Amino acid sequence: MEDVISFVISKYNYWCYIVLLMIGLYAMIVKNNLVKKIIGMNIFQTAIILFYVSISVKKEGTLPTIIIDPVTGTHTARAADYINPLPHVLMLTAIVVSVATLGIALALAIKIYKEYDTLEEDEIFAQIRKK
Amino acid sequence: MKIIGLIAVFLCGCLLVYGASDFPGWGDPSSPASTHVSPYYIETTMEFTHVPNIVTSVLADYRGYDTMYETTVIFGAGIACFLLLRVVKKKDPVSRLYRHKATGITLRIKKGGKIPDKSNAFERIDSEWVPYDLIIQISCRLLVPLIQIFALYVIAHGHYSPGGGFQGGVILAASIILIAISYDLRSALKIMSERASAFLSAIGVFIYAGTGALCLLLGANFLDYAALDSLLGSGMVMARSHGILIVEIGVGIAVMAVMICLYYNLSSEGKQDEGL
């Protein structure tokens, strides 16, 4: 039993990322409202980012900014002392791109609302079939 | 549909749990992700670029191509939003509403009627009665310069502390958006017109790509900032540091302009008259 608990606790971040990814995927597939779908897409994106940031953690590491000795002006860069910075770089750009996709998605939603006067997917499909 | 969706999500979750059970434990310093490539960046960043913040140096120097196209993607998003939403045909409103500031009387000017004189006694409003929000307006007005100074600090100090072009650009955009929310869209358009925001977003991408092309002209590879040494005369390593700063300024300008353009178009459905 203790093995199971320690197994769950030691990878809690990974389990949470899986749950969030499932929430986002569920919202994108099942939800009927377009804005809800967009929120689901954003939750999906942040789940992926959570996964990448969780990879980069080192238990004994500090922030990825090289510490310079204020007196002598020298520094020692040992890789084990610092958190892995590469996933941070990848995800930093991913966040900014996510807001760009969010803007496009909402622009499309507003355009659809102007045309059909609703945001519900089934009502839009019904109106398209009637034409 | 609901059941099929649930089954698909559940299957996806099971596969991910199966995959995640093989991962190294959370925070393990000897995991494969932190032992293969990343030590090289951590150990050489001071030697090559003289930038203590490793994230900034990797973002703008080692992975310069990636960030350049990232900026282009954001520029493209701004253009796409503009093309999707902007209503080019200008419909003249039947009547315009003006409010006399001192007395609070609303005037309705019919089409073709004479607009009140350009003095400051009148302000244009959107509906018959708009609430007076003096406290909000004054406090936002006081906040805006502080926000802008902080944003410039974030861009300029990205070498030594968290921050950089993306964050600083978004905070700069937030200051203009704050004006658009607390006053109305017209006041924000007076400060930052649509033409200016489109122009600045192109300028930002141009600064980034132009820096790369300048390095090419000076005889080095594209985006190899060490070539700027012959212009700046500060040594190869410091030239890389300055190159990163120039590029971050370009990113900041582009991101700011695109965020403002997105907000203008989304909040007014592309008509750009009333706003939120």
Place this chain on the structure above:
Amino acid sequence: MIWQLDIVILTLVIICGIGAITVKDLLGAAILFGAYSFMMCLLWSIMGAVDVAFTEASVGAGVSTVVFVAAVFRTSRRSKD
């Protein structure tokens, strides 16, 4: 890094995420999504990814929420699910 805080915030993140997609009012969903983004930002600053946390605080919790509210204001607040 404090792992107890980490677990508490992860649980809050999941609650905010579920709330954002189940609430019937779209304006409420947008605000809950902003809260979700801010919790994520806290989580990343706990994990030491300060740059990512800064970006998320300005982009995810700031501009995204404003853009969402603007879009909801321009369309409708009503949602069937």
